[in-house]
Amino acid sequence: MKPRDLAFFRRLLQARRQDILDETGRAVDSMNGHERINYADPADRAALESDRNFLLRLRDRDRKLLSKIDEAFARIDDGSYGRCEECGGEIGIERLKARPVTTLCIECKASQEEQERKR
Secondary structure (H helix, E strand, O other): OOHHHHHHHHHHHHHHHHHHHHHHHHHHHHHHHHHOOOOOOHHHHHHHHHHHHHHHHHHHHHHHHHHHHHHHHHHHHHOOOOEOOOOOOEOOHHHHHHOOOOOOOHHHHHHHHHHHHHO
């Protein structure tokens, strides 16, 4: 992959990482604000708890994505970014733009998904 492309993906990953961190900060502030409110209605408390659980699931997904972003930075640094971990072929630029943390080319990913469907 060209140095110009690697720089583009590094910036893209850095921006995505910052977006996740910013959103996490807003979510924590939002959850802390709701703790001060005492809902008398059980339905309101249940709705708040449901919303809080949903936010926690989203934050957990973001935590996993942050880990994948860090792994992508490591692949950029070691020169393996943009190479499929399965077949060693090039991962297309358009695929990387859509999913910059991907480690599989489209063919290997389709094969993997087909195997998962068979199970």
